[in-house]
Amino acid sequence: MKEITVAFVGNPNVGKTALINSIAGTKLKVGNWPGVTVEKKEAEVTIENIKLKLIDLPGVYSLRAYTLEEKITREFLLKEKPDIIVNVVDATNLERNLYLTTQLMELGIPMVIALNMWDEFLDLGYKLDINKFEEFLGLKVVPTVAVKEVGIEDLLKAILETIEKKIIPKQPKYSERVEAYISKVINDLPFNTEFKRFIAIKVLEGDLEIIESLGDNAEKIKGLIKEFEELLGEDGESLIAEERYSYIESILRETLKHPVEKKRNIT
Numbered sequence: 001m002k003e004i005t006v007a008f009v010g011n012p013n014v015g016k017t018a019l020i021n022s023i024a025g026t027k028l029k030v031g032n033w034p035g036v037t038v039e040k041k042e043a044e045v046t047i048e049n050i051k052l053k054l055i056d057l058p059g060v061y062s063l064r065a066y067t068l069e070e071k072i073t074r075e076f077l078l079k080e081k082p083d084i085i086v087n088v089v090d091a092t093n094l095e096r097n098l099y100l101t102t103q104l105m106e107l108g109i110p111m112v113i114a115l116n117m118w119d120e121f122l123d124l125g126y127k128l129d130i131n132k133f134e135e136f137l138g139l140k141v142v143p144t145v146a147v148k149e150v151g152i153e154d155l156l157k158a159i160l161e162t163i164e165k166k167i168i169p170k171q172p173k174y175s176e177r178v179e180a181y182i183s184k185v186i187n188d189l190p191f192n193t194e195f196k197r198f199i200a201i202k203v204l205e206g207d208l209e210i211i212e213s214l215g216d217n218a219e220k221i222k223g224l225i226k227e228f229e230e231l232l233g234e235d236g237e238s239l240i241a242e243e244r245y246s247y248i249e250s251i252l253r254e255t256l257k258h259p260v261e262k263k264r265n266i267t
């Protein structure tokens with residue numbers, strides 16, 4: 001039987017565990033990640049003769065490796081290379097949640113988005129043009145209410161289709177100046193990796209763990225980072241963060257309608 005590893009990734013408290021529970025029922029196994037006390041939860045479910053291994057990764061806001069949760073989640077994605085990522089997003093907090101999404105997209109792993117908390121999203125009066133949103137990101141997007149088992153069938157369908165068609169998200173495009181440096185770093189990477197773009201961007205963000213992994217090329221690349229920061233007049237991490245947020249804003253401007261504020265009666 002074909003076996004597929006599905007990594008659930010998202011900010012803390014967005015409904016990752018609730019979503020896995022409603023897909024797999026009571027089959028969630030709880031353990032620990034090797035060497036640490038962070039809980040490792042996983043479940044298995046078989047659909048259409050495909051065994052899905054659902055991995056509940058620790059909640060993170062970013063794929064830096066500052067916190068233990070970030071380290072575990074990043075290690076898993078880069079080393080275990082899941083077949084597909086389900087990026088669980090709190091639909092009521094899209095701008096903040098999509099900051100992580102941009103980084104996940106850069107991995108180039110097949111991916112779908114579960115727009116969870118869809119009940120609250122609707123209650124608050126938001127509207128989203130899902131087709132347009134999917135088109136911008138180049139992946140399937142499924143509204144879900146994990147605690148009410150809403151959207152679960154559609155999410156499973158999207159997962160299977162994304163795997164079958166190997167739907168890799170589009171790459172967030174940054175400014176020309178930043179893209180030029182991403183290309184330069186990619187050219188200087190000393191090893192072959194399928195995560196070239198992800199690694200290059202992390203290098204420009206000043207990610208020490210990744211820079212040190214570049215071995216003999218680290219010094220040359222540090223020179224490039226210095227040049228990059230001097231040219232653009234800011235530290236790499238802030239620069240890239242700004243670029244991520246302007247990419248996110250450009251998409252939300254075209255797809256998300258905020259609730260119309262109720263007019264207060266003036267008496």
Ligand code: GDP
Nearest residue numbers: 012013014015016017018116117144145146147
């Ligand atoms: P995790 O940290 O991402 O694993 O999030 P959890 O699965 O623990 O869920 C966080 C909280 O949000 C819990 O109190 C859930 O009951 C609640 N929750 C999860 N999904 C939904 C949803 O779709 N709608 C609403 N209203 N609450 C949800």
Ligand code: K
Nearest residue numbers: 012013014017
């Ligand atoms: K939680």
Ligand code: MG
Nearest residue numbers: 016017018056
């Ligand atoms: Mg959880």
